[in-house]
Amino acid sequence: MRDSIESKVSNMHQLNIWNRWAKSFAVFIVLGVSLYSVSTVLAAAPTLTHVYPAGGQRGTTVQVTATGTFDWPVKVWSPGLQIMTGKEKGKLDISIPADLATDRVWIRFYNDEGASAAVPFLIGNLRELTEKEPNNTAVEAQEIADSRGIVNGVLQAAGDVDGFSVQLEEGHTLVAALSANSRLGSPMDAILQLATPSGFVVAENHDAIGLDPRLTYTATQSATYIVRVFAFPSAPNSSIRYAGAANYIYRLTMTTGPYIANAGPLSTSQSELGDVAVFGWNLPANARLPVKPLGDALLVAQREFEPLSAGVSPDVQLGFVFSPTYAGSARVRLTPHPVIMNSADGDEEPPITLTAPTSISGRLSKDREVDHYLVTLRKSQRVVLIAECDRGELPVIPLMRLTHPDGTPAAATKDPGTRKETTLTFVAKMDGDHVLEVFDRYGHGSERHFYRITVVEERTDFELTIGSDTLVLEKDKPLEIEISVNRKIQGGVKLGPITVSVDGLPKGIVATSAVSQPTGDTAKKVKISIAKSSTNYSGPIRVVGTTSEPTKLRRTARTPPKLGNSFDTIWFTAQ
Template identity: 35%
Template structure:
């Protein structure tokens, strides 16, 4: 920044001119953004070049990664990272964040696989010219490059084995509502799927004889648009898992009689209108949490769950819990006795594929909280607001405090009492005028004043939204939360020169 003084007959005029055009100048710097990474995963013991979609000026930013066994560094090529996965890396998702002196990006997932991995090679947009994937199991990292693109993969399936193809895309925060199709090498369709446990598809196909089939990937935009053409572009990335398996046995349907806690039982609604009753002997006053997993497992069952007493009177009922299509309920036992946990289908449809899993366990009063934002940027000499949602569960009345740990010097946060009936609370993040520039993760915890026990208040990446009637957001993710918010304390503004 340069200041020039001009003398004139009318007095002194000051004008400011930006002279520094270097990429490192704060006038041009901004917090980095990160939309996604491609490829979105890699196998153990591998070194990978990964492209990021987003903006990081000046380049390079710094990189933070959750978990361990992953080394991520920037290269000299803009928007390119080198990701080294340790040979003994634990399979599963990691979260990646870019940051610089001005702030931090949002978090995006990168997956450490548990076996052989490939990256899609074009051209492979026709069933007659597919990409061969070789031995199974394998995971293919792919992307639909442009509108109308279809990716095709040739897979060998031995006689009597079942091919299972699973697309993971929505669970990685992509912009793809994917579809899977299995066809013969002549293009005859054998199976297809659009949505399974989530909007990501999964398809199975039994090979009656030794054969080669073609698995195709295509899809539509997410969130949906008025354009019904097949989608493509940087955000239309995916991981395709391919494997062959023995057929899973169908569980024997029926009522199991009296059970004991905890319960985890798989069953199927094989007959239309069936109601399965699961008996439990319970004690007055104890809290019980019960849930049915069906839609979340890819089952067509639209399940409901109810509790009945020994006289058949319904005491509690649920069919959709917390925005899910599956039922769950917390219930306090009103008296000693035997109670029935009843599972049925709202649509009364049935069949051997109408599977569900019932879980029942003792629970206790508790709380649930979450950070509203994943990061905060603050100036020296400022007071800033950090919002926290809070809910008391199952009649919790303990006195609780929400506070921040591992704060840098010059930054303070006064503890705040959790609301008696739940709701939103606000923490004041006070940055002194003399606080030095700083950036890094800060934990927020909730402490029970009675027991002294404390637990992390996470930031959750999951959440749904509706924009002009169109559903958006991500209800389920492979990596769905992080145990901190990212704090950036900006450098102090330089003092203005005296006139």
């Protein structure tokens, strides 16, 4: 009996030990899984969806809140700005240089595992304000002192309408311009209204710049008016109601002071930037401002470029026009060839003569206007004529007709559909001055119907594009990059082999080069491999292509267009 009792006690003791061990093991397993999960989360690359406010005033420091998934503090990359991370997670203090020559910069978070998408941050000159709720009704409308400022707002939920009260004096012109979808990527199709306190709408606009509205109104009497903002989804759905969400972020500029809408001419030469006339509202007569390279030296590491097209060669850059005392700004194209600097009305007598390569800007000032130029060509000379407006910000859709020196029809552009660029590729059949006619697709004209004509000789060239603006080299695993090659063979002049390589890698990381041959599988695509021995790295790189046939050319790969522009730098992470 005693042995039986001792045996039971011993078994119970062992069972207790086993239970304690099992519980400890279970805790260890749970803790281990938890630690592993935390480690996995902490090791992930950051994400960044937006910052709010989504812009700031030159010469000031603004605090913004970043939204996304990231550890804190996080590493921040944003050429052109000085950014300090705050003590509170997601808070950034952003200092903006007073002379920053751009209307937009980009902010990216990164760590040792990778990088977030770059998000836009807009730059302005007026004082910054923050939208305050409730402001849905005329009674609750937020007052804007002096009727001047840039309001940072959010349409927070479905049905949200933001209202702002402005005092206008008789004869004064209010400009209200909203940046959201086109410049920030907010998924909204906004509408602006200007109404009296009783609700009578005196001005309204829907899609002035892409899906973003802009309106102007000259007050017929001194009174208080309400500026209203509401939106539908940029991607239409089955609902018929005002939309809103946390990412319906906007910047609303309101001013009765000077406002720049565009510059003329739309291009200047890279060798002689000069100054240009500015157009808009409430501007001094004959106002002119100097052209600066977009971002100047501050944005060399992440400069925006126009997407490549018939009128945009890889040599084209962007310039910027602004005044610290004006609202608004303008971008102009910086071309490698000469530019006729006067903005022609196209009805000069005798017509202005264009000789390749050159560009000129014109304006269709009235409905059904047809502008005329002379294009001097040699027999058998191959040229490309491009008519375009300045991206989506100007209303004209320019078409062209070309006539031989003997008066017979030579060529005409086709309907471009939704695009605002038309192109004629032409081989002259005779020497002499060919008459070029330029007109709007719908026969419209106004003080804002500016266009640009470019005449260049066809030439053999090439372009490189890459499918992403971020790359990650994982541990102990080579990275393979595919580069698309667009060979532009003109006039039967062949393009020789193109050597494609990576520029900007640190020591310890090696990339192979690739050669795109004129024919075969590599003519349109090549692959580059990157491997490392020991070095970790996070930073920008460039993919570069060079050739010496038929002449020396160097081109950098462009990233996919984002909010209307591309980059020639790619963010590279070696884990």
